[in-house]
Amino acid sequence: MEGYAMTPEDMERGLENSLVDSGPVYKTTVTAVAERKASRGWLWRLCGVLLIAALCAAAALLFAWCQHGRLATMQDGMEPQLEIFIGAKDTHNALKQIAGNAKAAIHLEGEYNPNLTTDTVQWRKDDGQAFSQGGFKLQGNQIVIPHTGLFFVYSQASFRVKCNGPGERTTPLSHVIWRYSDSIGVKGNLLSGVRSVCQQNYGNAESSIGEGWYNAVYLSAVFQLNEGDKLWTETNRLTDVEPEQGKNFFGVFAL
Structure with missing residues (x-):
């Protein structure tokens, strides 16, 4: 019997046949992995947006609190100083x-x-x-x-x-x-x-x-x-x- 050497074409056909035979399982696995990656990416983007919104709100509240405190401090400090001059x-x-x-x-x-x-x-x-x-x-x-x-x-x-x-x-x-x-x-x-x-x-x-x-x-x-x-x-x-x-x-x- 003569020896048989497998050619690159035979290897490719064998790989294609293997993928065809296990087609549903392979496609399902790839799809699930892609969906998990997309879900994680969307979740990270949502977390990032919420974090930025929270930081902006905190900064706005801090600025308003500082301005209110500054205004109240100035008014409390200035009014008694000027009130003593009434009628003087x-x-x-x-x-x-x-x-x-x-x-x-x-x-x-x-x-x-x-x-x-x-x-x-x-x-x-x-x-x-x-x-x-x-x-x-x-x-x-x-x-x-x-x-x-x-x-x-x-x-x-x-x-x-x-x-x-x-x-x-x-x-x-x-x-x-x-x-x-x-x-x-x-x-x-x-x-x-x-x-x-x-x-x-x-x-x-x-x-x-x-x-x-x-x-x-x-x-x-x-x-x-x-x-x-x-x-x-x-x-x-x-x-x-x-x-x-x-x-x-x-x-x-x-x-």
């Missing part, structure tokens, strides 16, 4: 000194002059202790904010009212700071304060009737303001506003 004779000097340390600040003095306006206190930036620096503008009796950031806003309106006697009913004193921002599109009440009038305990002290009763409405707080925002005041009982220099002021300084 050196209020203007103290406020000017604090604001003068800021890179951007404006401090205005005001009075009610019916010859100039009949509906508001008129603010001035070039009189007495008034000044402006760092880009602040006074336009149309409104303060224009020069850039976006945190600002300390404050104002005081002083009144001297003649009280006629016990039980007198009069309109309370009010002083309001308004804000207009292009991002909001409408004006909003930024700060407001109200004081009752002629609430003295007269008793038998009839000699106090007819005397001038003095009080001041002071406002202050820290706010996040935007470039171009406009701030202005609204005060009632304008004819009772104290005309003495240094009694009425309006200011803002950057933190």
